[in-house]
Amino acid sequence: MFALKSVNNLMLLRLNAKNLLKNRFFCSIQQDQNQIFTTAYCHFRQENYSKALEKLNQIQQTNSSNLDYLKLLAKAQIQQSQYEESLKTLEKIIEILPGDIETNVLMMEILEQLNDDVETQIDQIQDRIIQHNKEDEGQQVAVALMSLMEEDQISLIPNLLSNASTFQFEANRFLAYTILKDIFIRTNQIDNGIKILEEALQNCPSHLKDVYFELARFYRLQGDQQKELEALENCLAQNENQFDVLVELGYIYFTKGNVEKSQEYLKKAEQLENSHCKKFFYEAKILQVQNKLEESQKLLQKCLEFDENNLTPLVYNQIGVIHLQKGEIAKAQEMFFKALEINNEEAQVYFNIALSYNLTNNLQQAIDYYEKGLVLQPNNNSAILQKGILQIKQKNYKEAIDTFNDALKQTPENTDFLYHLARVYKLTYDKSKVMELCKKVLSINPNHKEANELLNSYKNN
Template sequence: MQEEGKETYFDADEIEDLLDSFEESDDYTLYDEVLSLGMRLHPNHQGLQIKQCKLLVYQEQYRKALKLIDSLNQEGDPEIDLLRLECLCALGKFAEARIYTEQLIDSECEYLEDIFEYIAPVLGELGMHEEALEYIHLGQAHFPDNIVLKEELCFNLESTGEIRKAIKICNELIDNNPYSFEDWTTLGRLYSMQGDYEKAIEAFDFALTCDDTDGEVKILKAYCLFMNENYQKALEVYSELLGIPDYTYRVKPLMAEAYLRLDNYEEAYRLLQDTLQHTREYEEPATYINYLLCCAKTNRLEEEQNTLEKALKLFPDHINLLYLKALYYTEKGLEKEAIETLQYILDHIQPDEVYINSLADTNFQLANIYLKKGEIKQALKNYLRVIEHFPSYPMAHLKAAICYLKLGDTQQFMEHITQCTDQEIIDFEGDYIPADSESNKSPLIELIKDYISKNKKDKTN
């Protein structure tokens, strides 16, 4: 009738049946259209008005929804009360929601347990974790054995970082239902969050006993195996997901990382090359960085350069990629270009916690270049920046000591040389130490080399 341009009529119950079927099938393609038709035909029908409220809440038009709810003036209807409380919470009116809940408690309404089960997750999804916890505890005071509230308590504790308490609650849930796939999965995730990978793996194994087809749990288990340095076993778990459309190219970069830890660069190269050739979904900096490492380790130098250029076009301000570019310039003897690239990182890139180590690497590499060029003061400035944020950065104190020695400051030389480890002094080869301009050899540097060669453990000598 729509296609023929004719007026369509359904009675209110038929409209409700249609809307219910959309909700059950989770297909809302025609939901708005059918509801609009129903409201035109039956504007005062309470069931359709409640559906209209639900739609407004779904569209996050909470003020309109609350206004419509108030106009209905219907008491004792569970759907209306649930929607009212959700709107109040979403609008930041938790105090009003709490008062209304207390009124429902006083009236001894029959659906009070449903109220707590519904609103506690809503508060959690809104990020109102303190209010959610308050609501959970209020609900548990009336329904101490309610599983939904206990599950919400577990998620709430996880969201607020109280992992140990969350684990305790999760174990109680498992005691109540030892065959719960969801609870075992949650327990594994919680253990992994606190770095207890052995217990996490055990929990994921129990989860997979309940349902051995869940790819997400397998990925989590493989991750824990990887973090536990069991790379071969991680590869076996990842391999189970190869050939499954939603997982094949998702796990290949993860498998490549495991192969890198096993020094199997050829296999890692094959996996990453296949991933980058067949999908752009995992075209990420980490994928390119690992691929570049594989190219370098397998002597694919031209491909390494081309890949680096491609990666920098996609991620022009990524610290690690820019750092690799600077290293490439350094290896080619292009010191000016290397310094410009490293200085660009320091001047323009604001690293987050993930890349803070790269900032130290950048300063250290820049200092090495300045030291090799004989620009001692500039080199020292960068070494001290490294030490300021990373006092135990390998070789930083040793290189700073050399700079001070070149500048004739023996007091600062001693200050830094005594903070070097024995192994650093043993490993030092002096590749970045420039000769003095007046001669091919520096007496001070020769003194250092003599000191190093004798490997004296008494660093005050």
């Protein structure tokens, strides 16, 4: 879902750019009788860039608007590390041929080599692209998409797409938001990702299904199950035959204790999916919800025989969860660590290992694995909460205070963090802090039973 469908085409475009350019030059050489240009081109093909530049400089004045000449000149200047001169040459090309993808990519690459303020220059280039290319906003998106393929160019993209909401065509807006969303996932900027997706809801009415699905993913990373549930319900409202959405909704409702609603969604999902490994995997999850653990485990083992979708780490993780449900902690950990051997970037596996250590009262190891998972999902509120609670159990009150205070910087109205921070201050005999925090919890949620009881215990003394 929400996939960048044009990535492959653009990658091919970039990979073939040099060959296309050479062909274009070759054709022009057949038509251009200027012997000097032909000689310059031959030098360039032979990687004798200084000679090529020498020849090209001889014909500079008479070819100032010839695109083949300008592109060859820019490339020769780049090869000779004449980046400032090459930028000027590329700017001339933009004036003649606004939105040329290869030219814009070359500009981005040159900026990486300069010592000047890159952000200022990228703003200036963006202004020029817009000025000369008002009718082809898609080129800006294409440049950003190509930059996304280069890890060291990612920081340039938000500036390039800062005006995405003003794009005339919805397809360009949707792709721009997709690119920005991907950056925020990579850089763990969950709040920014949610903000850009909420903007996409307003500006991409034809893609609501995909946007809601991604919003649910970001809320899951944030640890906000209720908002994840709402986003998935909105996603399903756009198309009721979404297998993955039905399964996720089934599980969320099950964890919230609404078994009837859970089975309703899971039954619909079961009717939709007919593939091998994926079918076994989700059928196993359905059985797991129904507490048919042995049957579920057998299907998961079957998944490993038909793994056509690289689900093996998820399968091991799910088998581990079943062992946890059965109270078989050692077997559960064996499965979780197998999952990590295949994919060590799945935060949920670390959180499950942490839970297994918590169940065996190995509190420090549990905290260590929550922290490892939080490196991958730093805004997972559920994991942060469990880490803080374990620090309280260890009587590491200072660490617990730091954990909750750091979390509250991101979510200042999270009543779980506020209440448990009040608990820590109760244990450190800071009455004023306890009362202050409990009052804040009750101002957000007047029905918070535990905060009300804690506050009353001080009022009555």
